[in-house]
Amino acid sequence: MTGDQLAPRVGFMFDRGRAPEELTGFAAELEAIGADDLWVVEDLGWTGSISSAALALAATERLRVGLGIAPVALRNPALLAMEMGNLARVHPGRLVAGVGHGVPEWMRKVGAETTRKLALLEETIVAVRGLLDGDEVVLHGREVTVDGLRLVHPPAEPPPIVTGVVRPKSLELSGRVADGTILAEGAGPAEVVSALEHIGRGRAAGDRPGHELIVFAFLHVDDDATRAAAAVREVVAGQAEWLGVAPADVFGLFGPAKGIPAQVAxxxxxGAATVVLRPIGDDPNGQARAAMAALGRA
Structure with missing residues (x-):
């Protein structure tokens, strides 16, 4: 899908800085206030996405849970498919399998960096999808080898595999082989349109039936817009440096809650089918409640 449904899915991220023991309560609260999604993080040194997703899925009944994201350089595709398959089998229709290249500096720290990032990502997606579909996979690629493996317990409903990528070549690859793309925090409407152009070129060369564009966005709710800007200044500056843009060009939902519906719209x-809000600062649960109330969904 692109952005053609009547309203986007709205979800929230469980920030990597929060204590892991807060996750199940946050997931339950999101479900109670009507959120569509919860997205968990896998950043080196913080926490693992598979274990986090398992906790969140077990604590809820309806909420969709996304991995944002599992770096393919850290995970053998067979093991990744086994873990994702278990979650998808026990919680059908509720998992989104997010994968990506991983932050180069972090991959170097653990000896996992590769120079053939595009090949590794594509071959991992192909192998994991085949295994989740219940196929016997034989793949002798440039980066991935799977020689005649089949999952014993494949899920009845394989999860969509989406990529968290940034660069044009990676976006095009995502359009060609993935079921969706995640755009990182800071992407505004103009960046969504630009990304969809690259994704569209990939889709034209691929055979996937649909493509869900998922946009992560910073959130800080405060009736005082000046105070809100000050509260997110450091986070915005760090994201601007990572994206290679000016801080003023980092899109976010900062300020009074009444402005949230227009920004999500x-x-x-x-073209965003799903908008995932990442609360910044104190009281992330309260910010999620305020956002859902402003959107008329609480």
Missing amino acids: ALHEA
């Missing part, structure tokens, strides 16, 4: 109109 702008992302949706540009």
Whole structure:
């Protein structure tokens, strides 16, 4: 899908800085206030996405849980498919399998960096999808080898595999072989449109039936817009440096809650099917409640 449904899915991220023991309560609260999604993080040194997703899925009944993201350089595709398959089998229709290249500096820290990032990502997606579909996979690629493996317990409903990528070549690859793409925090409507152009070129060369564009966006709710800007200044500066843009160009939902519906709508109109809000600062649960109330979904 792109952004053609009547309203986008709205989810929230469980920030990597929060204590892991807070996750199940946050997931249950999101479900109670009507959120569609919860996205968990896998950043080196913080926490693992598979274990986090398992906790969140077990604590809820309806909430969709996304991996944002599992770096393919850290995970053998067979093991990744086994873990994802278990979750998808026990919680059908509720897992989104997010994968990506991983932050180069972090991959170097653990000896996992590769120079053939595009090949590794594509071959991992192909292998994992085949295994989740219940196929016997034989793949002798440039980066991935799977020689005649089949999952004993494949899920009845394989999860969609989406990529968290940034660069044009990776976006095109995502359009060609993945079921969706995650855009990192800071992407506004213009960046959504630009990304969809690259994704569209990939889709034209691929055979996937649909493609869900998922946009992560910073959130800080405060009736005082100046105070909100000050509260997120450091986070925005760090993200701007990572994206290679000016801080002023980092899109976010900062300020009074009444502004949230228009900003979410702008992302949706540009093509986002799902908007995942990442609360910054104190009281992330309260910020999630405020956002859902402003959107009329609580």
